[in-house]
Each structure stands twice: as structure tokens, then as C-alpha cells.
Amino acid sequence: MPDHLHAILIFDKSATVTSKLSYQSKFGPQRDNLAAIVRGFKAGVSSWARSKALDFKWQPGFYDRIIRNETEFDKIRHYIATNPSRWQHEQFSEENLYR
Incomplete structure (x- = not known):
């Protein structure tokens, strides 16, 4: 699609991840949630587009x-x-x- 993206993300909560962090948020790690994943994806694509001097902008949000x-x-x-x-x-x- 030239102007948008569709994706299906599957979160497997049965997988365990060990962390070296001594501080733990009462809400749990914030790196494994949808917003963090989308934010990282958008940052990576934006960085790539800038490196190629592309005129690129994201829509300010997403539908989940x-x-x-x-x-x-x-x-x-x-x-x-x-x-x-x-x-x-x-x-x-x-x-x-x-x-």
C-alpha cells in the first residue's frame, strides 16, 4: 500500500524474558507493549527515510x-x-x- 500499513502482531506472553534491571515498574516492563513496539517501528522507518532524504511523514496515531x-x-x-x-x-x- 502506498499510503498505509496493515500488520498482525502476535504477543506470546508465555515466553519469559530475564532483565538485568533492578528497578521494576509496578505496571511491568514497558518495552513489551503495543505502543512501545509501534513507537520503535515508526522511529526506525523515520530514521531510514531521513537517511534516504525522502519526504516522509507518519499519520499521528494508529488503529489497533x-x-x-x-x-x-x-x-x-x-x-x-x-x-x-x-x-x-x-x-x-x-x-x-x-x-
Whole structure:
């Protein structure tokens, strides 16, 4: 997609990570949450774009959804797979709130 990204992130909470930090937030480590992952991804892409002198800007936010079952996962995966074929038609639609 030329103007947006879709991704499915899977968090495996059964994996254990050991930390050398002596201080532990009462909310737990903040490096393993969605906001931290998105922030790191955006920072990396922004850095890469600057190094290539590209005119690049992020939309100021993101939409997230928790996938709760296999049926919903299949529907979302299908939506992502077919999204490029719809983009050409929908890019100038009045219903498209982000443009």
C-alpha cells in the first residue's frame, strides 16, 4: 500500500524474558507493549527515510484491535490480503476519513 500499513502482531506472553534491571515498574516492563513496539517501528522507518532524504511523514496515531478468535483472525487476514485491490477504488472516497 502506498499510503498505509496493515500488520498482525502476535504477543506470546508465555515466553519469559530475564532483565538485568533492578528497578521494576509496578505496571511491568514497558518495552513489551503495543505502543512501545509501534513507537520503535515508526522511529526506525523515520530514521531510514531521513537517511534516504525522502519526504516522509507518519499519520499521528494508529488503529489497533485485539483479535479474539480464529474466525476474526481469518476475516482480518482476508481484509489485509485483499486491501491493495480495493485501495485504487477507495483512495478518493468521501468515506475515507484519513485523507
